Amino acid sequence: MASITLVVRPRGRPIKGLPESITVNPDESAAQIFSEIADASKFSIHRLRVTKGSDGTPISNNCDITVQQTGLRNKSAIDVKDLGPQISWRTVFVIEYLGPLLFHPIFYYGRSLIYGTSAPASDLQTLTMIMCVLHFAKREFETLFIHRFSAATMPARNIFKNSAHYWFLSGLNLAYWSYSPSSPAAQTPKSPLLTYLGIALFAIGELSNFYTHLILKNLRRPGSQDRGIPRGLGFGLVTCPNYMFEIMAWVGVTLVNRSLSTVLFFVIGGAQMYAWAKKKERRYRKEFPETYKKKRSVMIPGLL
Incomplete structure (x- = not known):
């Protein structure tokens, strides 16, 4: 399946280096979303809270759930919050x-x-x-x-x-x-x-x-x-x-x-x-x- 682009929006305190968008494979695990954001922002994945921009549903950093199963599609927005030191x-x-x-x-x-x-x-x-x-x-x-x-x-x-x-x-x-x-x-x-x-x-x-x-x-x-x-x-x-x-x-x-x-x-x-x-x-x-x-x-x- 072709890769999709997700629009990344900051929520709460600013996150330096947060990308405006990321590209992920729908067949890969949802953990890929956290990995892409963490690599770009240099934040630990455990410090990030990611929710769907449409309804605020949390996205789990779970290897058993695919990006497609989260309901995210091409150009979907996700909100990223810095949870602070962990x-x-x-x-x-x-x-x-x-x-x-x-x-x-x-x-x-x-x-x-x-x-x-x-x-x-x-x-x-x-x-x-x-x-x-x-x-x-x-x-x-x-x-x-x-x-x-x-x-x-x-x-x-x-x-x-x-x-x-x-x-x-x-x-x-x-x-x-x-x-x-x-x-x-x-x-x-x-x-x-x-x-x-x-x-x-x-x-x-x-x-x-x-x-x-x-x-x-x-x-x-x-x-x-x-x-x-x-x-x-x-x-x-x-x-x-x-x-x-x-x-x-x-x-x-x-x-x-x-x-x-x-x-x-x-x-x-x-x-x-x-x-x-x-x-x-x-x-x-x-x-x-x-x-x-x-x-x-x-x-x-x-x-x-």
């Missing part, structure tokens, strides 16, 4: 989880300086520190080697907002109260049963959460944005069993350290996960109307 989602998650990984050892090993106490940490405080470090070390491992991201980047300015939840709630706030001499975890429990239950829930939750992430990883080919219906551990019960097992693990931590700061963290985090799970359930129903088995509970069976 940062990869993988880097975002690494930075987010780094906060708790730093704060928990700092407050645990620095108790004499921070709290002015010479008393050693209790067994429950030691368990809390181990569990929190294991959890976020697992998160870092999954970020680097397991997760595949549908979007490559996000605006760099959002890194502070995204990191606040982990650095302050599960990092500074949770660590400060967990290792304090006045913490419930500093006392010897009358019965170890809750501690054993907490350890069991944490271990089951973490291992199951990791396994569901492997299932989700295998749904998507590397470098693609294709989607599928996940099946296996927990997916027959709720939309997002990875969130269910995440909550289970944090209930386990709460039973060990008995701190309201832990409850605050996973309740706020749980509310956000519930919103994400509801959104994913709607997407599954829309994308797979004939084959997807609808779920009444998206995160916790019978409750949420």
Whole structure:
């Protein structure tokens, strides 16, 4: 098929070097549009937002969609917007989880300086520190080697907002109260049963959460944005069993350290996960109307 010419129009802040038009092959992937504009403007493709000039519909930087399938024809106009400096989602998650990984050892090993106490940490405080470090070390491992991201980047300015939840709630706030001499975890429990239950829930939750992430990883080919219906551990019960097992693990931590700061963290985090799970359930129903088995509970069976 003969090549077509697309009229390029700037939208928002000026883009130096933005071409007035580009020539593309209708049979090639839509990613070709981004590549042509990026080569001319010297901008990263991830910094560009391209929409159809006719109706403002976003054009996806997707290798599985052709230029012709986007509805663009010869002399069609496209609008190009500079999204500003970008940062990869993988880097975002690494930075987010780094906060708790730093704060928990700092407050645990620095108790004499921070709290002015010479008393050693209790067994429950030691368990809390181990569990929190294991959890976020697992998160870092999954970020680097397991997760595949549908979007490559996000605006760099959002890194502070995204990191606040982990650095302050599960990092500074949770660590400060967990290792304090006045913490419930500093006392010897009358019965170890809750501690054993907490350890069991944490271990089951973490291992199951990791396994569901492997299932989700295998749904998507590397470098693609294709989607599928996940099946296996927990997916027959709720939309997002990875969130269910995440909550289970944090209930386990709460039973060990008995701190309201832990409850605050996973309740706020749980509310956000519930919103994400509801959104994913709607997407599954829309994308797979004939084959997807609808779920009444998206995160916790019978409750949420």
